[in-house]
Amino acid sequence: MDDNLMEFRTSTNVPEVTVRRLCQYSRHLEDLRDQGVKNISSKALSELMQIKDSQLRKDLAYFGAFGVRGLGYDVEGLSSRLATILGTVKPYSVAVLGAGNLCAALTSYPGFKPHGFHIQALLDNDENKIGREFHGIQVYDVKRLPEVLEMHGIEIVIVTVPVKIAQELFDQCVECGIKAFLNFAPLRLMHDRTKVKVADVDASCSLKVLSFFLTQSEE
Secondary structure, three states: OOHHHHOEOOOOOOOHHHHHHHHHHHHHHHHHHHOOOOEEOHHHHHHHHOOOHHHHHHHHHOOEOOOEOOOEEEHHHHHHHHHHHHOOOOOEEEEEEOOOHHHHHHHHOOOOHHHOEEEEEEEEOOOOOOOOEEOOEEEEEHHHHHHHHHHOOOOEEEEOOOHHHHHHHHHHHHHOOOOEEEEOOOOOOOOOOOOOEEEEOOHHHHHHHHHHHHHHHHO
16 A cells, blocks of 8 residues: 555544544454454445444544545554554553442453553552552552652543542642543543543443433333
């Protein structure tokens, strides 16, 4: 494939919904690569995503030109480009606030490391947990938060603590220079959206959406 047709540019004006689709494109391309698929058309890739191929081309157009007419996309090449665009070609050090059941599930999840996300530290205020390890990752006293973040070079923090202390610990992390958070606490964390990015995961809300769908389909 002609590399000139796969040049890409960065963009700071990309809708979040587009970034989310890029993550899904990346996942499908990785699966196709593992299956030995060399090339795929925009139509075939968009069908895997269950979207219009015009939407796929529009999403990729934010970052430049990809693909060759008649051949489609080079699966390996496009997968690599998307990894660069999404920033997953470099490793990220991650800390988890709260060493409960959710933390245990996160530390045992095998899908983080292959994409460069390495959980390096857990923090909690429970004396029965401090000093222990979850899947080889140490639990530190949350009172040592600034020290631990610096010691492990933390760039992303996952919030799994109760609502009553989530905002306070979040603010401490922001003061320490953390700019990226994955929030599982059922609370809208107050922050400066121009300086900090928070991705909220609300499982109960998602289940309510499904409940609404099931309720409507029964009528």
